[in-house]
Amino acid sequence: MKKLVSFIATIFIVSLLIFFIFNILPGSPAQAILGVDADEQQVKLLEEELGLNEPLHLRYIHWIIGIAQGDLGVSYKYGQPVAEVLKDRxxxxxxxxxxxxxxxxxxxxxxxxxxxxxxxxxxxxxxxxxxxxxxxxxxxxxxxxxxxxxxxxxxxxxxxxxxxxxxxxxxxxxxxxxxxxxxxxxxxxxxxxxxxxxxxxxxxxxxxxxxxxxxxxxxxxxxxxxxxxxxxxxxxxxxxxxxxxxxxxxxxxxxxxxxGLGSLLVTSIESRDFPLIQSLILIISLIIILANFTVDLLYKVIDPRIRV
Structure with a gap:
């Protein structure tokens, strides 16, 4: 149970880091989508459409709630649900x-x-x-x-x-x-x-x-x-x-x-596709955390003395 609590806490901290690090980077995803020739009004309209004008903490809460419901968001680049983009990768x-x-x-x-x-x-x-x-x-x-x-x-x-x-x-x-x-x-x-x-x-x-x-x-x-x-x-x-x-x-x-996910990650970073980047890194982080959690459990299987 202690390991499980630690596992959940680590996932929470990782999700915080992933979201806030990528969202405080300079530059706008809306600008990246529309191109350098887009005027300021177009950029602002797209930011409103994508929800980028909301406060950062609210966007994080919406993202976490969406993940809990199985909704990873919509990819800016592909215009599809992130889950659909990842399905074949x-x-x-x-x-x-x-x-x-x-x-x-x-x-x-x-x-x-x-x-x-x-x-x-x-x-x-x-x-x-x-x-x-x-x-x-x-x-x-x-x-x-x-x-x-x-x-x-x-x-x-x-x-x-x-x-x-x-x-x-x-x-x-x-x-x-x-x-x-x-x-x-x-x-x-x-x-x-x-x-x-x-x-x-x-x-x-x-x-x-x-x-x-x-x-x-x-x-x-x-x-x-x-x-x-x-x-x-x-x-x-x-x-x-x-x-x-x-x-x-x-x-x-x-x-x-x-x-696969590797080539998709490179593409999503180039296009500043935040929903896709965040989902990809969260999935990779979850696999790594789960692997180390499994290793911790296997210690006790191989060496019963660790239980004591």
């Missing part, structure tokens, strides 16, 4: 983020265990060097390399665009795999390094020496005892990686010409 960004996180976990955790178990050997040293390279490689640059190699040279994946999941499952997966991989590579390297260090720290603890004296096998000690304790810091990292994944998708979606 959310599945693309969501698919990108989920596949990137799945790749991070499925590849990162086994490799982290492998490097920790072979610590000091040449294979571990080489893999550690590769992870350092993965951390330092920008995702957008890696995206261009993946396009050149796997899309242009070998023709295994499309170079750009998105195929809806409802049309063709296989083609949809191919259209998001390369951008997801470009985002995931750096995150995989981070998970590997954190998990390796965490496992090596845990193997020095007294409970591991006790398990060895009891005659337990190396794999039993690793998977039943060490790994469970070593996963706690990795969970924290995965919560932070969620934010990096969403942030990275903004750039990657433009590299791969994916019509």
């Amino acid at each position: 959310i599945p693309i960004s969501f698919s990108l983020a989920v596949i990137a996180l799945i790749l991070t976990v499925v590849i990162g955790i086994p490799l982290g265990i492998l490097i920790a178990k072979t610590d000091g050997k040449w294979s571990s040293i080489i893999l550690s060097m590769i992870t350092q390279l993965g951390i330092s490689t920008p995702s957008f640059w890696l995206g261009f390399i993946l396009i050149m190699v796997f899309a242009v040279k070998f023709g295994l994946f499309p170079t750009y665009g998105f195929i809806p999941w409802s049309e063709n499952l296989g083609e949809a997966l191919k259209s998001v795999f390369l951008p997801s991989l470009a985002i995931a590579v750096g995150n995989i390297a981070i998970v590997i390094r954190y998990l390796k260090n965490s496992i090596l720290d845990q193997t020095k603890e007294d409970y591991v020496r006790t398990a060895i004296v009891k005659g337990l096998g190396a794999n039993e000690i690793m998977y039943n005892h060490v790994l469970r304790n070593a996963l706690l810091p990795v969970l924290t990292v995965l919560g932070l990686i969620t934010a990096d994944t969403l942030g990275g998708s903004i750039i990657i979606e433009n590299v791969f010409a994916l019509p």
